[in-house]
Amino acid sequence: MLTPFAGTCREGRGARRSVVMLALGLLLAVGGQAQDVGVPAAVDSSAVEAPVTLDGEPATNSEAVPVPVEAAPVESAEAAEPEEATPDVGWLAIVPALLAIAAALLFRQVIVALFLGVWVGAWIVSGDVLTGWFTGLFSTIVAYILPALADSDHAAILIFSMMIGGTVGLIQKNGGTAAIVDVVTKWARSAGRGQFATAVLGVTVFFDDYANTLIVGGTMRPITDRLRISREKLAYLVDSTAAPVACLAFVTTWIGYEVGLIGDAVAKLPGYDEAAYSIFLGSIPYSFYPLLALFFVFTITLTKRDFGPMLAAERRARQTGQLFRPGSTAEAAQAESELLEPPADAPKRLINALLPIGVLVAGVLIGLWITGRAAVAEEGLEMTLQNIVGSANSYTAMMWASLASVVVAVLLSVAQRILTLEEAMDAWYAGMRSMLLAVIILILAWSLSNVNDALGTATWLTERLSGTLSPGIVPALVFLLAAATAFATGSSWGTMGILMPLVIPLAWGVLAADGLHTSGDYTHIIYSTVSAVLAGAVWGDHCSPISDTTILSSLASQCDHIDHVRTQLPYALTVGVVGLLLGTVPTGYNVPWWVMLPICAAVLFAIIRFIGQPVEDPDVVAEA
Numbered sequence: 001m002l003t004p005f006a007g008t009c010r011e012g013r014g015a016r017r018s019v020v021m022l023a024l025g026l027l028l029a030v031g032g033q034a035q036d037v038g039v040p041a042a043v044d045s046s047a048v049e050a051p052v053t054l055d056g057e058p059a060t061n062s063e064a065v066p067v068p069v070e071a072a073p074v075e076s077a078e079a080a081e082p083e084e085a086t087p088d089v090g091w092l093a094i095v096p097a098l099l100a101i102a103a104a105l106l107f108r109q110v111i112v113a114l115f116l117g118v119w120v121g122a123w124i125v126s127g128d129v130l131t132g133w134f135t136g137l138f139s140t141i142v143a144y145i146l147p148a149l150a151d152s153d154h155a156a157i158l159i160f161s162m163m164i165g166g167t168v169g170l171i172q173k174n175g176g177t178a179a180i181v182d183v184v185t186k187w188a189r190s191a192g193r194g195q196f197a198t199a200v201l202g203v204t205v206f207f208d209d210y211a212n213t214l215i216v217g218g219t220m221r222p223i224t225d226r227l228r229i230s231r232e233k234l235a236y237l238v239d240s241t242a243a244p245v246a247c248l249a250f251v252t253t254w255i256g257y258e259v260g261l262i263g264d265a266v267a268k269l270p271g272y273d274e275a276a277y278s279i280f281l282g283s284i285p286y287s288f289y290p291l292l293a294l295f296f297v298f299t300i301t302l303t304k305r306d307f308g309p310m311l312a313a314e315r316r317a318r319q320t321g322q323l324f325r326p327g328s329t330a331e332a333a334q335a336e337s338e339l340l341e342p343p344a345d346a347p348k349r350l351i352n353a354l355l356p357i358g359v360l361v362a363g364v365l366i367g368l369w370i371t372g373r374a375a376v377a378e379e380g381l382e383m384t385l386q387n388i389v390g391s392a393n394s395y396t397a398m399m400w401a402s403l404a405s406v407v408v409a410v411l412l413s414v415a416q417r418i419l420t421l422e423e424a425m426d427a428w429y430a431g432m433r434s435m436l437l438a439v440i441i442l443i444l445a446w447s448l449s450n451v452n453d454a455l456g457t458a459t460w461l462t463e464r465l466s467g468t469l470s471p472g473i474v475p476a477l478v479f480l481l482a483a484a485t486a487f488a489t490g491s492s493w494g495t496m497g498i499l500m501p502l503v504i505p506l507a508w509g510v511l512a513a514d515g516l517h518t519s520g521d522y523t524h525i526i527y528s529t530v531s532a533v534l535a536g537a538v539w540g541d542h543c544s545p546i547s548d549t550t551i552l553s554s555l556a557s558q559c560d561h562i563d564h565v566r567t568q569l570p571y572a573l574t575v576g577v578v579g580l581l582l583g584t585v586p587t588g589y590n591v592p593w594w595v596m597l598p599i600c601a602a603v604l605f606a607i608i609r610f611i612g613q614p615v616e617d618p619d620v621v622a623e624a
Contacts, residue, residue: 089124093455096121097488100448100546114444114546118144121451140447144454148446156395157210158439161552162432163402167356168218169431170409174418176353178222183350190617191318194220194227195237195301202241203294209246209254209549210398213238217556219357230317231324231559232310232567239553239568240297243492243538244290259386261496262530265504272508274523277386279530285593286475286524286531288583288600289539292575295601296608300571305612308570313563314615325563352412360405367397435555445490445546452489471510472588475528478503479584482536483543483576490546492537499533528587535579542572578603 100117107113122136122144148154172178188194198220202212217238224234246254263276300306306314317323372392373383381387406428413419419427478499486495507529541547545565554561582600587593 089455090460092124093452093457093460094488095124096448096451096455097457097490097546111440111444114448115140117546118444118447118451121448121455125451125454144447144450145443148450149443151446153395154443154446156399157548158443160210160395160398160402161214161439161555162435163399163406164214164218164360164556165431165433165435166428167360167402167405167409167431169427169429170406170413170424171353171356172222172431173423173427174352174409174413174416175348176350176356176409176412179348179350179353182348188223188227191227191229191314191615192301192304192617194224194229195233196298198224198234198237199241199297199301202238202297203245209242210394210552212242212246213549213552214556215357215360216241217553217558221556221558225323228317228321228323230310230313231557232313232563233306233317235553235557235559235564236310236568236571237297237301238557239542239550239564240293240571242553243541243549244293247492247534247538248284248287248290258496258534261500262504265501268505269508272526279526282523282527283531283534285597286528286584286587287535288531288579288597289479289535289576291597292579292583292600292604293538293542293572296571296575296604299605299608300612303608303612303614304617305608305614307608307612308567310567310571311613311615313567318615318617324560347416347418349416352409352416352418355412356405356409359408360401363401363404364394364397367400368392368394371396445548445551448546449489449491457485457488471507471525472590473585474503474507474510474525475532475588476580476585478507478529479532479536479539479580482533483540486537486540486547487544488540490541490544490548490550492541492547492549495537495540496533499537500530503529503533524587524590524593528584532584535584539572539576543569543576574607575604578607 096117099120100113103113103116118140119133119136122139123132126132126136126139128135149158188197198216201220202216217234220238221231221234247258259276259280262279266272266274266276266279313325316325368389369392372388375391375393376383376387379391381391410421410424410428413424413427414421481503482495482499485499486492489495504526507525511525541549543565544550545562550565550568551561553559554564557564578600582603583593583596586596
């Protein structure tokens with residue numbers, strides 16, 4: 001079951017004092033900045049210009065491209081006054097996100113860190129250094145947290161997550177989970193095989209990253225526990241297969257969103273008429289980070305080697321049986337899970353687990369089909385599989401599926417007289433209850449994203465990294481920009497939505513400046529730029545402690561959230577740097593992707609082989 005993520009601070013008073021002083025310094029800077037702001041003004045977009053129009057003609061001041069969109073203010077509740085315009089706060093736009101990330105990593109208090117970021121952001125938005133700290137405190141609830149909770153898509157994710165927790169609680173209480181463990185451990189009799197099975201399941205559930213994270217984490221956790229695989233490793237395997245495979249697969253809930261963004265951006269490029277789905281397919285070979293992240297996961301599991309904090313976590317689990325760091329928040333979840341131990345005489349029947357899980361997976365797919373067909377028919381599009389899945393409402397599908405899964409699990413438990421109706425409802429409630437603090441973290445992460453929108457954080461980052469560029473370097477810079485935006489905002493989808501309309505015209509304008517936009521030899525720049533947005537967004541998401549998918553991975557794996565971030569970060573950075581330097585940069589200068597992709601894979605294998613150290617498996621066959 002899933003866990004509160006509030007941890008205990010193990011840093012000294014000096015560390016606390018230094019961070020407090022840093023925070024005070026940043027907050028005092030609000031005053032000087034606010035005095036210059038006065039009435040909130042729109043973000044200055046003049047910093048992002050291309051020297052020519054999209055047609056290759058000299059650009060006037062009114063024709064400069066691309067022009068970043070003005071960040072929209074966050075809509076607040078009825079009690080709050082909406083912002084008139086995005087305040088031009090300059091570098092202070094990134095302070096809330098950076099402060100939240102630093103505080104979370106240093107103090108291991110994620111809820112406090114996120115709330116601090118929202119509070120400081122509300123203070124900055126107010127533009128009032130004297131009273132803004134006080135009014136901003138109450139604005140956090142009314143103007144940012146309430147809208148984050150009231151958003152229908154966010155509410156759907158929360159319902160789905162809670163219902164998944166209830167389903168897992170039921171199949172654990174009725175003995176279904178124990179039956180899965182018995183079956184899988186007959187084959188996965190070692191930690192290496194257990195990790196491999198987890199990775200394979202992560203790739204198999206490819207249709208949605210949220211569903212992937214919650215299904216794989218909840219299903220495999222009892223098995224990996226039995227094999228002494230650390231919770232940190234489980235969270236890494238879940239996190240590093242969910243988003244990469246969802247953004248690469250041909251038919252997923254991501255496709256409609258990605259193709260829609262690509263199509264809108266390409267429609268503004270004169271003389272470029274390639275279909276958006278074709279562009280997406282062409283970009284896949286250039287998506288070095290997602291491809292290499294999946295390769296790295298399977299290489300780690302097959303070689304049984306680790307390095308960095310993950311090595312320490314794995315050796316702790318293998319040698320001592322301690323699946324999580326002593327004193328971590330996972331201990332509270334472990335105590336909660338003991339309430340879900342099945343009765344001593346409960347039969348271990350595989351159907352009691354497989355049927356609810358099967359209904360969940362099939363229900364999501366059926367829901368995608370039903371909602372997708374309805375949307376395609378309403379829009380008058382061709383009834384193709386790609387259009388159906390791309391137009392589907394994944395949130396509605398997930399809620400339908402999770403409800404059906406709970407109903408099936410309750411009926412199985414009661415009909416076989418394994419549990420009484422009261423015991424079944426208690427197990428369902430216990431499973432949902434263990435999700436509560438994780439849900440709070442998700443809400444605060446979304447609230448911080450609202451603050452970033454109000455401050456124009458993504459627009460500020462875009463302006464800093466844009467300008468007159470060489471065509472070959474554009475994909476690499478776009479990758480870095482997407483990674484920085486996703487890291488600071490915690491949202492890969494938000495990053496794609498903000499950057500895709502900006503960077504595709506930027507790449508086209510840079511090609512036009514050199515007269516290359518009419519040459520078919522340079523379409524790889526467009527492909528690579530599109531892939532850089534997708535790959536950079538996923539990379540930044542993997543590295544960010546405020547990312548919703550990272551939080552869900554910790555939640556589903558019942559792992560301390562900060563421990564998950566600290567152990568995954570070296571792996572994500574390793575793959576990201578190799579993919580950037582040996583993949584994105586060379587291919588931007590016409591080196592074929594099929595040359596660089598194997599080279600990247602070989603370098604990653606060498607890193608694991610020569611830097612990674614083996615984790616010895618104790619004799620856990622008898623225990624399993």
